[in-house]
Amino acid sequence: MYTLPSIASDTRIHVDFPPMMQEHMMANMRDHLSALQTITQQLSVQQFDAAADIAEQRLGMSAMDSHGASHMGKLMPKGMAIIGTEMHHAASRFAIAARDAEVDGGLEKAFGALSEVMQQCVACHIAYKIHQ
Numbered sequence: 001m002y003t004l005p006s007i008a009s010d011t012r013i014h015v016d017f018p019p020m021m022q023e024h025m026m027a028n029m030r031d032h033l034s035a036l037q038t039i040t041q042q043l044s045v046q047q048f049d050a051a052a053d054i055a056e057q058r059l060g061m062s063a064m065d066s067h068g069a070s071h072m073g074k075l076m077p078k079g080m081a082i083i084g085t086e087m088h089h090a091a092s093r094f095a096i097a098a099r100d101a102e103v104d105g106g107l108e109k110a111f112g113a114l115s116e117v118m119q120q121c122v123a124c125h126i127a128y129k130i131h132q
């Protein structure tokens with residue numbers, strides 16, 4: 001379990017992206033958060049397939065191309081790129097778990113898989129920053 005560090009102990013690695021890429025990445029980030037919100041909302045009303053579609057299209061492997069992830073990944077430190085790729089994989093695994101929940105109704109696996117997606121958000125945010 002991760003606990004919030006004090007500002008004084010900010011040990012994140014600063015990654016220097018060109019301004020356009022920074023903007024692009026931050027726009028992606030805001031969309032990621034919005035996607036998570038929509039996914040949890042859809043799960044709460046048992047719209048599992050809809051949750052799966054959003055996860056796949058906006059966070060999953062399908063999102064990698066539309067978000068220019070391979071291009072951005074090349075400019076990232078290796079560890080950061082690995083976490084990013086793992087996030088896309090985890091989101092695609094969540095999509096599968098959500099589609100299974102559509103069939104068997106059990107939410108546990110879907111929530112477990114969603115937590116693994118969010119684990120990658122947390123992992124990257126602990127380790128890296130692009131703003132000073």
Ligand code: HEC
Nearest residue numbers: 026029030032033080083084087120121124128129130131
């Ligand atoms: C590979 C690394 C990485 C992953 C994975 C990642 N982020 Fe980020 N995110 C960042 C960085 C770097 C910043 C900028 C931090 C800074 O310097 O201010 C950021 C910033 C953000 C912001 C702030 C956007 C703004 O306009 O200020 C949000 C919201 C966010 N991330 C959401 C998410 C969510 C939700 C996920 C997971 C679904 C996620 N991120 C996954 C690296 C990542």
